[in-house]
Amino acid sequence: MATTRRELSARYDAAAVETAIYERWLASGAFTPAPEPPAGAERFVIIQPPPNVTGALHIGHALTATVEDILVRYHRMRGDDTLWLPGVDHAGIAAQFVLDKIIAEEGETRASLGRERYLERMWRFMDETRPVIGMQHRRLGASVDWTRERFTMDPGSARAVRVAFKRLWDAGLVYRDEALVSWCPRCRTTISDLETVHREETGTLWTIRYHLARADGTPDPGRWISVATTRPETILGDTAVAVHPDDERYRDLVGREAILPFLGRRLPIVADPYVDPAFGTGAVKITPAHDPNDYELGKRLGLPVISVLDEEARINAAGGEFVGRDRYEAREAILDRLRDSGDLEDERPHQLMVGHCERCGTVVEPRLSVQWFIHVKPLAERALASVREGRTRIIPDHLEKVYAHWLENIHDWAVGRQLWWGHRIPAWFCPDGHVTVTDAEAGPDACATCECPAAELTQETDIFDTWFSSGLWPFSTLGWPDATPDLARFYPTSVMETAYEILFFWVARMMMLGLFLTDVEPFHTVYLHGIVRDPYGQKMSKTKGNVVDPLAMITEIGADALRLALVSGNAPGVDQRLTQPKLDGGRNFTTKLWNATRFVVGARPEPLAEPGGEASLAERWMRSRMTAAIERATRALDELAPAEYVGAAYEVAWSEYCDWFLELTKVDLRRDDATDADRARTWLTAAELLGDLLRLLHPVVPFVTEEAWTIIAELEPRATRGEPLLIRATWPSPSPRDKEAERDIEALTELIRRIRDLRQAAGAAAGSWLPLELAPVSAEARAIAAGGARYIEALARVRPMNLDATGARPPLVGSATLGMIWFGTDAGERAGDAARVELQGRELSAQVDRLRTLLANDQFTGRAPAAVVVRERARLADLERQLAALEAGE
RNA sequence: GGGCGAUUGGCUCAGUCGGUUAGAGCGCACGGUUCACAUCCGUGAGGUCACUGGUUCGAAUCCAGUAUCGCCCACCA
Numbered sequence: 001m002a003t004t005r006r007e008l009s010a011r012y013d014a015a016a017v018e019t020a021i022y023e024r025w026l027a028s029g030a031f032t033p034a035p036e037p038p039a040g041a042e043r044f045v046i047i048q049p050p051p052n053v054t055g056a057l058h059i060g061h062a063l064t065a066t067v068e069d070i071l072v073r074y075h076r077m078r079g080d081d082t083l084w085l086p087g088v089d090h091a092g093i094a095a096q097f098v099l100d101k102i103i104a105e106e107g108e109t110r111a112s113l114g115r116e117r118y119l120e121r122m123w124r125f126m127d128e129t130r131p132v133i134g135m136q137h138r139r140l141g142a143s144v145d146w147t148r149e150r151f152t153m154d155p156g157s158a159r160a161v162r163v164a165f166k167r168l169w170d171a172g173l174v175y176r177d178e179a180l181v182s183w184c185p186r187c188r189t190t191i192s193d194l195e196t197v198h199r200e201e202t203g204t205l206w207t208i209r210y211h212l213a214r215a216d217g218t219p220d221p222g223r224w225i226s227v228a229t230t231r232p233e234t235i236l237g238d239t240a241v242a243v244h245p246d247d248e249r250y251r252d253l254v255g256r257e258a259i260l261p262f263l264g265r266r267l268p269i270v271a272d273p274y275v276d277p278a279f280g281t282g283a284v285k286i287t288p289a290h291d292p293n294d295y296e297l298g299k300r301l302g303l304p305v306i307s308v309l310d311e312e313a314r315i316n317a318a319g320g321e322f323v324g325r326d327r328y329e330a331r332e333a334i335l336d337r338l339r340d341s342g343d344l345e346d347e348r349p350h351q352l353m354v355g356h357c358e359r360c361g362t363v364v365e366p367r368l369s370v371q372w373f374i375h376v377k378p379l380a381e382r383a384l385a386s387v388r389e390g391r392t393r394i395i396p397d398h399l400e401k402v403y404a405h406w407l408e409n410i411h412d413w414a415v416g417r418q419l420w421w422g423h424r425i426p427a428w429f430c431p432d433g434h435v436t437v438t439d440a441e442a443g444p445d446a447c448a449t450c451e452c453p454a455a456e457l458t459q460e461t462d463i464f465d466t467w468f469s470s471g472l473w474p475f476s477t478l479g480w481p482d483a484t485p486d487l488a489r490f491y492p493t494s495v496m497e498t499a500y501e502i503l504f505f506w507v508a509r510m511m512m513l514g515l516f517l518t519d520v521e522p523f524h525t526v527y528l529h530g531i532v533r534d535p536y537g538q539k540m541s542k543t544k545g546n547v548v549d550p551l552a553m554i555t556e557i558g559a560d561a562l563r564l565a566l567v568s569g570n571a572p573g574v575d576q577r578l579t580q581p582k583l584d585g586g587r588n589f590t591t592k593l594w595n596a597t598r599f600v601v602g603a604r605p606e607p608l609a610e611p612g613g614e615a616s617l618a619e620r621w622m623r624s625r626m627t628a629a630i631e632r633a634t635r636a637l638d639e640l641a642p643a644e645y646v647g648a649a650y651e652v653a654w655s656e657y658c659d660w661f662l663e664l665t666k667v668d669l670r671r672d673d674a675t676d677a678d679r680a681r682t683w684l685t686a687a688e689l690l691g692d693l694l695r696l697l698h699p700v701v702p703f704v705t706e707e708a709w710t711i712i713a714e715l716e717p718r719a720t721r722g723e724p725l726l727i728r729a730t731w732p733s734p735s736p737r738d739k740e741a742e743r744d745i746e747a748l749t750e751l752i753r754r755i756r757d758l759r760q761a762a763g764a765a766a767g768s769w770l771p772l773e774l775a776p777v778s779a780e781a782r783a784i785a786a787g788g789a790r791y792i793e794a795l796a797r798v799r800p801m802n803l804d805a806t807g808a809r810p811p812l813v814g815s816a817t818l819g820m821i822w823f824g825t826d827a828g829e830r831a832g833d834a835a836r837v838e839l840q841g842r843e844l845s846a847q848v849d850r851l852r853t854l855l856a857n858d859q860f861t862g863r864a865p866a867a868v869v870v871r872e873r874a875r876l877a878d879l880e881r882q883l884a885a886l887e888a889g890e
Numbered sequence: 891g892g893g894c895g896a897u898u899g900g901c902u903c904a905g906u907c908g909g910u911u912a913g914a915g916c917g918c919a920c921g922g923u924u925c926a927c928a929u930c931c932g933u934g935a936g937g938u939c940a941c942u943g944g945u946u947c948g949a950a951u952c953c954a955g956u957a958u959c960g961c962c963c964a965c966c967a
Contacts, residue, residue, distance in 0.1 A: 008926090010926075010927055010929095010930095011927095011929080012929090180965095193963095193964095198963090198964085205967080227967080228967060229967060230967065231967085242967095274966085275966095275967085276966065276967085279966070279967065280967065283967095284966090284967050285967075286967095287967095291965075291966095291967075292965040293965050293966065293967075294965095294967085295965090296965080350967095352966095352967090353964085366965090398894070398895070399894090401893080401894065402893080402894065402895095402962070402963090405892095405893065405894085405962090405963075406962090406963075409963080409964090500962095503962095504962095504963095535902085537960085557929095568903095568904095568914095568915085569902080569903050569904055569914075569915075570903080570904090571903085571904075571905095573895090574895090574896090574903090575960090575961090576902085576903080577902065577903090579901085579902065579916085581901090581902080581915075581916045581917085582902075582903095582915080582916080584916085584929075585915060585916075585929095587929065588927095588929045588930090589929095590929090591927070591929050591930090592926090592927065592929080592930085594926085594927080595926040595927035595929095595930085596926065596927080597926080598926045598927075599926030599927080600926080601926090602925090602926070603926085639906095641906095643903095643904075644904085644906090647904075647914080650914095650915095651914085658926085658927085659931085662926075666925095753932090753933080756932060756933060757932095757933055757934080759921095759932095759933090760920075760921060760932080760933050760934085761933090763921090765921095765922095766921065766922050766924080766932085767922085767924060794924095797924085843911090847911070850910075850911090851910085854910070854947090854948085857947065857948095858947085859946095859947035859948090860910095860947045860948070861947085862947075863946085863947050863948090864909070864947060864948075865909085868909055868910095868948095871909085872909085872910080
């Protein structure tokens, strides 16, 4: 692609190049690890949360993928044996939720299709939806190994699930028991506590009279006990009324019976310390089948358990006349009836926390059912120890406390879901009720307990919680339980990166299952990023309409710009607000980088001579600064501080390479006394340093850097050291720092800044040349100024320059290290307002005073580390010299 | 009810091991058609680091308390 400088537009058109570049990367095979790991290479494997198969890329995915891609690209450039394995999660509940809506439009329901046809339909749906996320990740530039892409419903994952469950079963960590679990009446499945979101709502607290029964069971006229409830519809399932044992008001009622409205059931009045006498009336209706507390109390007291709701939360046959009504209709009907009979004593607003299904928002219902549980305590203890003992580190570390707190209070995991889409629990029941668990795909040959043949066994219809298969992700994707080469090569993995939101759902489960099944921590580091919020700090959601669509953003400003906006200035685990100025900033940077490349391309001396001569001060300085940036960026990436890395790379690119180095280079290229060899050397240095810059920036802005790299590589292969593709290029290596050049340029740029400031104060025309007089503070200062004279002249627009001024007149201003300056004309002199000199003098003497006081303090000199004292002494000496020079000039 | 976190220029945020002059971007003011870039360049203003007390030679940083905001967890009808 012969690119001439004319063809390069000042506007960088991301949309036009990004797709093509991704194809080039794919074609190069750069995403896939070499067949054999390079000798001596370190392993770097990143674990990403597999997105939901039905999902579309949202801004959170974009952040996740960006952070991961930065790390992966960096490690690949380092030559590490790097793997980023992509995939999607089958997302049981979420997928069924979506498909149910789709088939509803087709006039079908789950029931009308039946399990088999429903699942066939689901697989067809998967064909449509599965590729979507992948395509979107490509747009973002995710350098994942597509050859290893996995799906949690593929056969390998299915086998891993069976084997994992079998091992848990064999270890006695699985049990089946009746329990009150959270149930979503809309999704018609059990959900875990984690999948329940609690929201505070204003409900009503109703007070209802239960009439007392005489000993013979007939009503005792005029006597009642009043109970308070927020859920009147559940009275149909009441089996007792409870009061506090010490409550004098009810002492004589304990042991008697109340009569349940509508159903006439006789309810014992019991005493139990669980009841809070201060709340409501001090008397509680007990509904063991529909309230966790009541369930516990019912168990303690041996009360009957009567479930009155069906799986869609309608009143069932136990509900008498209310049968078939939805729970809320039933509530209203019951209240109406109580009102009519005068038994509704009171109703008042009441704040309460209500659990909703995370997926569909429906109010969840405690429901009594037989469930599969995993006894997680022993697993949790190991997961806890790994973090406590430092074998797995969580970043940011304060989330370790959150992780620990959750694991310390963990409840057994109800893993069964009454859904169809997912991995069916590999347990079979024989007619005698024995349970057989097997990891064989075909199921058991016979009942494990008795002699029942396979033909008489029926498989459990429940499927697994999606997170059970996700919890196996780090190793199931690599071939576990088989000892595959990939498993040996890439497991345990390195860094697990995700949003802190799924710390419990996923990270803790991967730790628990990973430790149990593989005896090793699945990763050594957990990196958790925060949530991307809208400019007002609100969580983005489709219903609020405040979402930033990453794909639209990519189309508009390019993936690089979006990536940069997402990771810059953002500490781990901290939520961020994504604002338009930030996005603009990302776009501006890509444009800047593009234009720096355009300059280098256009500045090439034609023809290019053989480079020679000694490196200029600017060249030496920039090499040194590049080294500093490389060191800082490398350290940041090794410490998993992506924002720090981006900051280092951004700063060296814009504030040093573009703002100063390229300007200084222009001077070197255009100076009259330069030879062709000098010019060639200067240009080549600029091109090489641009190459380093592109290497450094590639992980965060891979597209524009790759495009620039291609252009530079074609123009001058030496600048890219013959590496044709940036994605496969090596990470830049630091060279020795040149402290002398850094000191000199620092002094020169400071002087230039001061002159520019003066020029503006003097109202000098921007393009005008002013004569400059400089009185150096020392011979060394004179040498520095002389060495950089051409830079001062060009960048401060001063000409002619006298470096040996004597200071007969009051100086305009002093440079920190070089000396006093004057302008040699009246126009310039007008800038010499004494105030400016005085101000600088005041600043200087204030600092000198401060340091003198500090250093005179024995406490400081005696107790502070010697290095600190030495540094402060040196600083004082420097400031004193400046102050003296300033005063001498006056 | 428990736990966690935050509070830094007008805005959004960094801030390493406590080190004396707290940074960036945006915004603001002023100037700019210097042959890479106006999605730009130059210069500048702007902060008692929420408050109170403590530890220390020295605190944005460590400790205690207060206030405000946010988040997570939790079975009180």
